Amino acid sequence: MRSMVFFPSLLGAAAIAVAAQAETIQVTVDRLVYTPAEVDAKVGDEIEWINKDGLVHTATVKGGWEVNLPAKKSGRLLLQEPGSFDYICRYHPNMKGRITVRP
Ligand SMILES: [Cu+2]
Numbered sequence: 001m002r003s004m005v006f007f008p009s010l011l012g013a014a015a016i017a018v019a020a021q022a023e024t025i026q027v028t029v030d031r032l033v034y035t036p037a038e039v040d041a042k043v044g045d046e047i048e049w050i051n052k053d054g055l056v057h058t059a060t061v062k063g064g065w066e067v068n069l070p071a072k073k074s075g076r077l078l079l080q081e082p083g084s085f086d087y088i089c090r091y092h093p094n095m096k097g098r099i100t101v102r103p
Contacts, residue, residue, distance in 0.1 A: 022042075022044040022045050022046070023041070023045045023046070024045070024046045024047075024048050024076075025039055025041055025045055025046070025047050025048070026047075026048050026049075026050060027039060027047060027048070027049045027050070027059075027097065028049075028050050028052060029049055029050065029051045029052060029053060029057050029069060029095075030052040030053065031053065032053065032055075032057075032089075032092050032094075032095050033095065034049070034059075034095060034096070034097035037096065037097050037098065038097070038098045038099075038100070039097070039098070039099045039100070040100050040102070041079055041099055041100070041101050041102070042079070042082075042101060042102045042103070043079055043080065043081065043082055043101055043102070043103055044078075044079065045078075045079050045101075046076055046077065046078050046079065047059075047067075047076065047077045047079065047099060048074055048075070048076045049067060049069050049074055049075050049076075050074045051069040051070065051071065051072060051073055051074060051075070052072070053071060053072075054071045054072065055071055055091070055092075056068070056069065056070055056071055056091065057069040057089045057091065057092065057095065058089050058090040058091065059075070059077070059087045059089070059097065060087055060088055060089065060090045061085050061086070061087045062088075064085065065077065066090065079099070079101045081101065082101045082102060082103040083100075083101055084098065084099075084100045084101075085098065085099045085100075085101070086098050087099070
């Protein structure tokens with residue numbers, strides 16, 4: 001029974017260690033939908049969009065950055081500033097996503 005008590009605290013310590021590192025967060029693009037549509041991230045994390053469609057998409061912030069997503073390919077963005085970013089696809093403007101970046 002004693003080991004049952006120990007395990008949760010070990011897992012907790014591991015989770016904290018992982019959270020402190022920069023992460024790559026994957027967003028799938030499939031049938032003109034970003035999944036997940038809303039992402040919480042922090043400065044230093046990277047977003048990787050994986051385009052499963054046979055169409056070119058983008059992740060575009062009006063007046064800001066744009067990531068090109070060729071058909072069946074992926075694209076990446078390093079998050080360098082905090083804020084909340086609503087993005088769309090340049091070619092299919094009804095595709096919508098949001099990234100919230102914490103400092
Ligand atoms: Cu598109």
